[in-house]
Structures are given as structure tokens and as C-alpha cells.
Amino acid sequence: MLHGAGGRGEPPGGSRDRSPRSAGGDPVTAWRAVVGRPVGALCLGWLVVVVTACLGADLLAPYDPQEQDLTAVYSGPTGAHWLGTDQLGRDVLSRVLHGGQVSLLVVGQALAAYLVLGCAAGVLAGYRRGWLDRVVLRVSDLALSMPAVVILLVVLAIFPHDESAAMVTLGVLSAAGLARVVRASTLAVREEPFVAAARVAGLSTPKVLVRHVLPAVVGPVISLVALVAGSALLVEASLGFLGLGVQPPEPSWGGLITEASQAIYRQPWLLVPGGGVVASTAIACAVVGDVLRDATDDRTSREPLSWRRMRTPVVRRAGGPADDTAVLSVRGLSVRLEDGTTVVDDVAFDVHAGTALGLVGESGCGKSMTVSAVLRLLPPGAVVEAAEVRFAGRDLVALDERGMAGVRGGGIGYIAQDPVASLDPLFTVGSQLAEAVRHHHRGATRDEVRRRTVDLVEAVHLPDPKGVLAKYPHQLSGGMAQRVAIARALAGEPSVLIADEPTTALDVTVQAGILDLLRELRERTGMALVLVTHDWGVVADTCDKAVVMYAGQVVERADVRRVFDAPRHPYTEALLAADPNAAAPGARLPVLAGAVPAPGHWPDGCRFAPRCAFATAECARPVAETVGHGGSHRCVHPRRDTTTGAAR
Known part of the structure; x- marks a missing residue:
């Protein structure tokens, strides 16, 4: 009945392209994602209100749930009874709040069994592997193949009207799906260097599992728990509706639905409080679970993609004409990311x-x-800007x-x-x-x-x-x-x-x-x-030709032979000097100090100036591209040709 929540196999995607931390997700970030989405925040708020109100039913309920008023039978919503009264004049709001204590308690018992057994079996199977892994997988297969409804009916036949026994059994059966998900996440985590480092440091297996493995798998766990909570609530309501759960006059949400169905022709309003709170709470759990699942998944934690967003817009800008003799000619090509950062600037080739x-x-x-x-x-x-x-x-x-x-x-x-x-x-x-x-x-x-x-x-x-x-x-x-x-x-x-x-x-x-x-x-x-x-x-x-790029710009372009024989830009010269293939045996290889500045942090003038040995104050202004000598370069101090003495 809840097997679909856990799934029959390991989650797709594997761990090849995702770190276990990202695969597992950050719980704080996940809950922030729920609050950050209007539907998620609304559903989470509803769950908080319902749980708080039911836990505080003794203080918030206006009447005792068993108190009868035979003068106000089936009254409907009034000032004295906000949600009306039932066939004995009992206040429906009070019975909903007190019935929630019973229903939420047994749902919590099912979730506790689901969490403890599923997480323990999944973590141990994925971390220890071997015979334990095989046993867990076979037992999971067996549990997933069992008809949950039949098993619950058998349990209730042995323990009549014992909802706790039935819901714990439901949690145990459903834990097979969670165990498989946790096992798959644990398999990825156990191969990570930080786990090996913890073992080398002498940490015991329980400490490694608690401090390093569980935090990495908690993301998918909390999303599954939210989904299973809604399903478990519907199961509990179904048992009460069938008369297999808590017996009257003790209130429960399933029992309220049964009482409303018996009076549907006389007072149809009674279906709204009992059925509405069950349906809305189950839906809220499902929505929160979906949002948590998306927030803990790398592929969907960002803004959802649409075909419109996947299309890269192109803006035409002013620039030189294309070369009609070339099969591919590019002029004035720039790329700007969504946040406005330019990553490619006026490239041509x-x-x-x-x-x-x-x-x-x-x-x-x-x-x-x-x-x-x-x-x-x-x-x-991202946006593309190009002349041609x-x-x-x-x-x-x-x-x-x-x-x-x-x-x-x-x-x-x-x-x-x-x-x-x-x-x-x-x-x-x-x-x-x-x-x-x-x-x-x-x-x-x-x-x-x-x-x-x-x-x-x-x-x-x-x-x-x-x-x-x-x-x-x-x-x-x-x-x-x-x-x-x-x-x-x-x-x-x-x-x-x-x-x-x-x-x-x-x-x-x-x-x-x-x-x-x-x-x-x-x-x-x-x-x-x-x-x-x-x-x-x-x-x-x-x-045949080379285009040298630095910090999003083309700094030199020329025939390959020309670039190797007489590089004009100091960056090209430095790259060639640092090439291991051209190094003399036994000689120290020159190293170009520094690193390429990140987009958004490019200097205003020559972008290579902070690393250039020939930079002067003149390099602080923007440098235009100079064409000539069989190519082009972007430098105010081009390297000189040693054979002719002329500027290259």
C-alpha cells in the first residue's frame, strides 16, 4: 500500500556525477526550499496548524468530545458550535481535535517503525555489503511483494481494534522501499575520501555511520517520510471507516467519516469537517514531500527548466562583416549569463x-x-550577442x-x-x-x-x-x-x-x-x-590557425607557424614557454604565475596585465585589437621579432 513511496529499485542517476552530499541534500536548505515556494509554505503551514491544534486539544477544544447536547442535534455550523454537532449533539470541532490525537499518534508510530527499520537496514546493507546486503535485499523483495491490505487484516484479526499494531506493521512493510533508497545513497557515500579518512583516523563504525553517512542520506529520507505520512494517514482513516480501528464513542478521524456517512441524507455537512481534514492533511503531506524531493535532488533543486528557458536568445550587435569565403565566420560574439556576468567578450574567428x-x-x-x-x-x-x-x-x-x-x-x-x-x-x-x-x-x-x-x-x-x-x-x-x-x-x-x-x-x-x-x-x-x-x-x-583566448577575449590570432615562431602577445609567449613538450632536458620549466581572473573580476584595461612581466601604466586602459603581420593581437607592448627587430 505504501510500497510505491520507497520504490522497488535504486534511484536513477547513480553517484557518478554527483557528490554524496549533493545527492543526499542539505535538510536546512530543503526546508527553506519548502518555505520559499508558496504552495509548499501553505501546505507546511497547514500541517503545523493541524498538528499543534491536535496536540493542544485539551486546551483548544471548546467542549469535551463526549459531551452531549440533545437540543442541538445535527445543528450545522453555529456560533456555539463552529463546525456543528453530530447525531448526539456532540461538538464536531472538539471531536476533530481530539480525534486527531488518536489518528496522528498511530501515524507517528507507523513512521517511527518505517524510519528506524528502513534507515538501519539500508545504511548497514550499503556500508557493510556482503551477506548482510544480500539478506536485506531479499527480505526487501519479500516485503515489497506482500499484499499490505491482507497483512493488516490478519494483524487486526489477531489484535482486534488495535490500530497501533496495524500501523506499526504497515511501517515495517513500507520500510523495505526506504531501505533500498538509503542503501543506494550509502553505497555512494562509503566510497568517498572523507569516509575513508574517518576510518583511518580510528573512528568506530557506529561513529562513521552516524557522523558521516547518515547526514549524507538524510535528504531523500525526509522527503520519503513526508510522502509516507500522507499515505499512512489515509490507511488509518480507512481502518476507522471500516470499523476496524478505534471504537465509538472514542473519536478518530476515520470514525468521524463513518458517522458522517450514516447521516449523509440528514446532514451532509458532517462529511466536510472529518473528510476535509483527512484529505487536506494527506494532500499537504504529499506536496511537502514532492517539494522536499525536488530540493534534495541536484537535477531539480534549481529553478525548473522549461523549453522557453532552454532556448538561448540571440541579440544582434554592431560589428564587422563576416568572411564570405569561410565556412564558419564569427564576429563580435559575446555571452552574458543570467546574472549579467559576461563570460565571452567580442570574439571573432x-x-x-x-x-x-x-x-x-x-x-x-x-x-x-x-x-x-x-x-x-x-x-x-544565458544570452548570446553577436554581429555575425x-x-x-x-x-x-x-x-x-x-x-x-x-x-x-x-x-x-x-x-x-x-x-x-x-x-x-x-x-x-x-x-x-x-x-x-x-x-x-x-x-x-x-x-x-x-x-x-x-x-x-x-x-x-x-x-x-x-x-x-x-x-x-x-x-x-x-x-x-x-x-x-x-x-x-x-x-x-x-x-x-x-x-x-x-x-x-x-x-x-x-x-x-x-x-x-x-x-x-x-x-x-x-x-x-x-x-x-x-x-x-x-x-x-x-x-592550421590558432586563436589564443584569455579571460573571455581573443588576445592573438595567426597561422600556427607564425604563433610558434614569433608570438606577439606576452600571454601566448608565456604559454609556449611553459609547454613541457618544448622544454630542454634538465632545464627548469618556466611557470606563468597567477591565474585567469574569474568573469566579473576582469581588470578594466588589459586583462593579462596583472600577470604580465611587461605591463606598464599604459596597460590600465582598454586595449583594442591590432591587425597586421599575418594576424592580430591585443597588446600595447607586442613582443618584437628577433630576426627583423620590428614589432611583431
Whole structure:
């Protein structure tokens, strides 16, 4: 009866992308989220009022619940009896308040059994594992398969009219679902470094569980308790209505509903106080539980997403014209977040067919945000401002979301930073590639889709294509997953392929294979490549042109050979000097002191000035981009060419 509240399996999502603290949630933050939502605050306020009034029934009730007034039978609401009277002239308000003491008490007993047994079994099973884990899972399966109504009827047959026994039994049966949820959260927490550190420090197992594990799983627990409380209240009212619970003349909420049903033709009003308080309290518990669940879940703790918020708005701004000879030309591209912070500022670049462009810079310079802005794949609330974003002659700034959906994949392919995370773990490689093929080749038959998926796997040089197509993402190595991601990006035969850090976290030999593959695909298909990286070796090996970014700006752009031979901007020069691939054996590697300033904290003048060894007072004013010598740079003190003596 309450099994649905706990669920039959572990919560989806796992713990790979969420820390246990965030997965479990902060109870204080969760309750603030309830209060911060009008419906949640209203329902929580109702629960507080009902519980407080019932607990203080001896002080608040205007009459004794058994006091009869035969002159005011079925009176309806009056000044003397605010909620009317029943068939014996007893005050309904007093009976509701005193009946709440009985009903809420047995509901509390059910919740106590639910909490104690469910949390204890879940934490111990998830932390200790082994035979205890297996026993808990099997017992949970058995409890979840039992018909709760039948079990309650058996208990009441053994203990007639004993609501406490029935509700404790209900809590025990329902605890199986909570145990599974707590076990899943505990499995994530037990692998965290802070738990290992506590064990190394000598803390006993009970202390580790109480101080480090339970606080991390309390979030989903409190949301489930609120949901189960409403269900338990309905069960208690049902038992009273059937005459299996507290017997008259003792008041209970279920008994009040029974009395009202017997007088429905004479005084229908009596259904409102008894039925209304049960229904409204159960609904309030369900709403509070839903809000708590959302507040303790990373995916929904922020403002709920809508299709409108997921669409990135684009604002046209003044700027230079696009390069009509380039397959992708960007001018004046800026990105502003919902809070007004600018993270990309006036970026421009061109990519020609069959060439490769490298976006280079430290982490936090805005490289990934720039390519995401081109595809309008930005966080909700972000705004793109651009003078021109032109792809294959099409003005992307003027396109709506439907038009951009036609460009993504089919015109501009994208490879994410984490290839494994970009693949759905529930589907095989073949099904995900087939999905992309069907989307870009509408009307293709099943055999055509199958042949195309095999061709894609063969194109990225994966051995045993049919075997790879049958695998799930977790069965792939990092290099295999990256090649699958490239194959999916190629499903729409794009003219431009954007690869965001495609060799990150791969070993050297796998990196070389991925770069060779990208180079081969570019030469064979003639597509353009935009490569986001911080590795100068990747730029030298793969790219024709380089765009160096710092603090959201382009500080230098030129041919790759020119950048390596004669960098103009001090930042470019410092990055090249700190490249381990170019270091002399035994020599100390130069280190660029400081860090990239965060968006919103950029200097007013040259953004690299606080870290630049050549900065002067002149650098405190805004620096415009200077074009010349086969490229451009944004510096008032450009580095000088050692061969000609001229400013680079």
C-alpha cells in the first residue's frame, strides 16, 4: 500500500556525477526550499496548524468530545458550535481535535517503525555489503511483494481494534522501499575520501555511520517520510471507516467519516469537517514531500527548466562583416549569463573548408563557452550577442531554435569533452548511432540505417564493428568511447566539426590515434575542424590557425607557424614557454604565475596585465585589437621579432 513511496529499485542517476552530499541534500536548505515556494509554505503551514491544534486539544477544544447536547442535534455550523454537532449533539470541532490525537499518534508510530527499520537496514546493507546486503535485499523483495491490505487484516484479526499494531506493521512493510533508497545513497557515500579518512583516523563504525553517512542520506529520507505520512494517514482513516480501528464513542478521524456517512441524507455537512481534514492533511503531506524531493535532488533543486528557458536568445550587435569565403565566420560574439556576468567578450574567428582552427588558452578563458555559443548550447538564462555568425552562407543569428536544430549535427558536428558522459548508459552504441543516423537521414530503411552505423564505426577505425555496436558505454575504453563520439558527430555528415578537448584524460598513444583520425577525416571529407585545447602539441600537430583566448577575449590570432615562431602577445609567449613538450632536458620549466581572473573580476584595461612581466601604466586602459603581420593581437607592448627587430 505504501510500497510505491520507497520504490522497488535504486534511484536513477547513480553517484557518478554527483557528490554524496549533493545527492543526499542539505535538510536546512530543503526546508527553506519548502518555505520559499508558496504552495509548499501553505501546505507546511497547514500541517503545523493541524498538528499543534491536535496536540493542544485539551486546551483548544471548546467542549469535551463526549459531551452531549440533545437540543442541538445535527445543528450545522453555529456560533456555539463552529463546525456543528453530530447525531448526539456532540461538538464536531472538539471531536476533530481530539480525534486527531488518536489518528496522528498511530501515524507517528507507523513512521517511527518505517524510519528506524528502513534507515538501519539500508545504511548497514550499503556500508557493510556482503551477506548482510544480500539478506536485506531479499527480505526487501519479500516485503515489497506482500499484499499490505491482507497483512493488516490478519494483524487486526489477531489484535482486534488495535490500530497501533496495524500501523506499526504497515511501517515495517513500507520500510523495505526506504531501505533500498538509503542503501543506494550509502553505497555512494562509503566510497568517498572523507569516509575513508574517518576510518583511518580510528573512528568506530557506529561513529562513521552516524557522523558521516547518515547526514549524507538524510535528504531523500525526509522527503520519503513526508510522502509516507500522507499515505499512512489515509490507511488509518480507512481502518476507522471500516470499523476496524478505534471504537465509538472514542473519536478518530476515520470514525468521524463513518458517522458522517450514516447521516449523509440528514446532514451532509458532517462529511466536510472529518473528510476535509483527512484529505487536506494527506494532500499537504504529499506536496511537502514532492517539494522536499525536488530540493534534495541536484537535477531539480534549481529553478525548473522549461523549453522557453532552454532556448538561448540571440541579440544582434554592431560589428564587422563576416568572411564570405569561410565556412564558419564569427564576429563580435559575446555571452552574458543570467546574472549579467559576461563570460565571452567580442570574439571573432574564421574557419575555412578543409582547415583546422585551434582555440587555445588556460581553463576559464572561455573556449568551451565560445563554441557552445555558436551552437546555442548554453546554460538556461544565458544570452548570446553577436554581429555575425555565418555558416555556409546562412546567418545563424537570424535563425530561431527550429532553424538551429537543423544546423546542429547536420551542418556543425560537436564532440563533447567527456565522451563516456555524452553516451546514454541505458542504450547500446549501435542504438545511439542508429538514432543519430535516422535523425539526419529521414526516410532511410532499417537496413540502410544498419549499414550506415557500421560504416561510421569503420570510419573511425574501431575493430569488430558489430561487436562494438552491441556494447554499452561502460564497456568501452576511453579511446573507444571517444571514437564512438566522433562517429556519432559524423552521422549527419557535417561541414564543420567542433571538438572540445577531444584528447583529455587519454594516454599518449590513444591521443595520437585520435588526432590522426581527425586529420584523416578532415583531409578525406574536406570538413573544417575547430579544436578546443590547451595542449600546444595538439595545435602544432593538427591545426592550421590558432586563436589564443584569455579571460573571455581573443588576445592573438595567426597561422600556427607564425604563433610558434614569433608570438606577439606576452600571454601566448608565456604559454609556449611553459609547454613541457618544448622544454630542454634538465632545464627548469618556466611557470606563468597567477591565474585567469574569474568573469566579473576582469581588470578594466588589459586583462593579462596583472600577470604580465611587461605591463606598464599604459596597460590600465582598454586595449583594442591590432591587425597586421599575418594576424592580430591585443597588446600595447607586442613582443618584437628577433630576426627583423620590428614589432611583431
